[in-house]
Amino acid sequence: MSRTIKLLLAEDQSMVREALAALLGLEEDMEVVVQVARGDEVPAAARAHAVDVALLDIEMPGATGIEAAAVLRREFPDLKVVVLTTFGRPGYLRSAMEAGADAFLVKDAPAAQLAEAVRKVLAGERVIDPTLAAAALADGANPLTDREREVLRAAADGSTNAELAAALHLSQGTVRNYLSTAIQKLAVRNRAEAVRIAREKGWL
Amino acid sequence: MSRTIKLLLAEDQSMVREALAALLGLEEDMEVVVQVARGDEVPAAARAHAVDVALLDIEMPGATGIEAAAVLRREFPDLKVVVLTTFGRPGYLRSAMEAGADAFLVKDAPAAQLAEAVRKVLAGERVIDPTLAAAALADGANPLTDREREVLRAAADGSTNAELAAALHLSQGTVRNYLSTAIQKLAVRNRAEAVRIAREKGWL
DNA sequence: ACTCCGGCATGACAGATGTCATGGCCGGCA
DNA sequence: TGCCGGCCATGACATCTGTCATGCCGGAGT
CATH class of the missing domain: 1.10.10.10 (Winged helix-like DNA-binding domain superfamily/Winged helix DNA-binding domain)
Known part of the structure; x- marks a missing residue:
């Protein structure tokens, strides 16, 4: 066993997306098998390629990574979902968790945490920034109708x-x-x- | 001749910074010799490491990549400067050029353009997105006092x-x-x- | 010397914004 | 059944915002 971990990578900025793919490509046991630049292309990509983990940016055209996560969760219950974002906003974390994400990472965390998070979610763990989790709890739910x-x-x-x-x-x-x-x-x-x-x- | 091209990389988001370093590391003739996460750390890094090209993000704490570019231009006239940004704002391009940047790239351009830009600036060329250049010209200068x-x-x-x-x-x-x-x-x-x-x- | 422009200020006015009280309608819940 | 909350609306009021006319000062350019 322990075959290569297959990844889906969704991120709208080409340069960042391809750079992240290069970074993950350095890991011996991982491979980015499909990349998309829009949130609404994520489900089709997941159908077309058998992947183990989806890495989703939040801010994307078409649909947010959180919306995409919700779709994936329904259609592929076993697929692990890692949400990746520039902005460590408590409400994002809350929405991502409610959408069924397995991990929530901010882009200013060390790069090593990315591969680490992939391995952890595959091991059944959940990965969330404790500081952000505390902030999300402290803020409570969105009070706006x-x-x-x-x-x-x-x-x-x-x-x-x-x-x-x-x-x-x-x-x-x-x-x-x-x-x-x-x-x-x-x-x-x-x-x-x-x-x-x-x-x-x-x-x- | 044609020794390795030494790069300085300034970008505040660790994950993006290290991913870009990984991407550039895939190029045979390039090497990121120093990374910084703040604009105000750029000059010291350039003094401490002999680099050929500096890659500077604009949005950084401490000082913007544009401000850093201006400092480098004065202190190291031969050092090539590539400004890299998330936001393709015409005013940024104008400011970057006035600060003496040799190239201006937006992060949603294909990743291949990054290494390509590095080689071009070393060959004495300037690299700017033509669409953005047109927009900058069309907008004119900043009208605000x-x-x-x-x-x-x-x-x-x-x-x-x-x-x-x-x-x-x-x-x-x-x-x-x-x-x-x-x-x-x-x-x-x-x-x-x-x-x-x-x-x-x-x-x- | 003269004019222009930017910075700073005042007063007056119209219109936009924020608050509050009030009320109707509907769906869920005890 | 009754109550509550969200949704929608009105009218009145106080305040904030944006405009305009006007003026003073200092520096730059002719």
């Missing part, structure tokens, strides 16, 4: 209330109410801060 | 006029005037949009 998140996300680019109302088919007053409640829940004083905090927490 | 940039940057986190005034030792009216002129120069309708556009262009 679907609508509040939707409005806040739409407001993030600097749209005015009138534009938001038109885009979301709501009245201006309703838009303002949602933003007002979001602002209060996040304990800030205006929409710009609300957007910033929600982003930092990974709640947006 | 120092003060406008400063106020806009400070306003980016959602601070109110009163807070900005206090932080920058200005009157509230002056803060509003600067923001107003910035908003007009960027042809947008509020500070949030101004921040977004300035960021996108690399003017912030």
Whole structure:
């Protein structure tokens, strides 16, 4: 036994993706058998290639790595999923775990942890940054309702209330109410801060 | 002749940095002889190790890769500088060129372009993405004055006029005037949009 | 000497934003 | 059945934000 570990690698930045593949290629017992640059290409890639572990970046076009993880979890219950991200946001960790990820790594962790995490998840372990886990627990769950998140996300680019109302088919007053409640829940004083905090927490 | 090309690699995310080093290590004639994770550690690293080419990420703690490039250019006129970035912002390209960079690469370009760029700059060529160059020319120079940039940057986190005034030792009216002129120069309708556009262009 | 531009400021005004009270509708839950 | 929470809306109010006119100062360029 102990044949080569076959990996799927999903990451939108070519240079980073291929560099990670080169890094993993240095491991004697690992091989990246398929690479994709979009989240929505992950399921098809998993169907086309028998892989043991999927390494998924979060920020990708098409679908996030977390969404892709949820799909893989349903369709391939035995496939291990490692979520990899630039931003150590507590809310991301929480979402990734809820989507069924086996490991959660931030890109500023030492490179050695990547191969290590692959081996651990195959051994049935879960790998998460303890600091981030603590932060996720401390923050609690996302306090925003679907609508509040939707409005806040739409407001993030600097749209005015009138534009938001038109885009979301709501009245201006309703838009303002949602933003007002979001602002209060996040304990800030205006929409710009609300957007910033929600982003930092990974709640947006 | 044609001895090994010695490289300095500056990038704050360990995993990405070491992966890039692995990628470059696959090239027969190249070797990453020193890695740093902060912009302000670049000059010392260049002094301590005789390198032929410096690969600098832009977004780093301590100092940006562009600032580091300017320092290297002054102190080591023969050292070639390749600026590497996640964000293909026209303003970044302009600043990098003004700082004396020899090449400007975005991380979503194919990985092969990295080694290729290293060889080209050593041959005396300049390497820049033509699309990005066109965008930089089309955008023109940063239209914001120092003060406008400063106020806009400070306003980016959602601070109110009163807070900005206090932080920058200005009157509230002056803060509003600067923001107003910035908003007009960027042809947008509020500070949030101004921040977004300035960021996108690399003017912030 | 004159003009332009950037930095700094004030006051006045219109419009955008945030809060609050209030109420209707619906679905889930005790 | 009754209560609660999320969703949607209105109107009134206070405050914040963006614009404009205007003015002063100092440096750079003609």
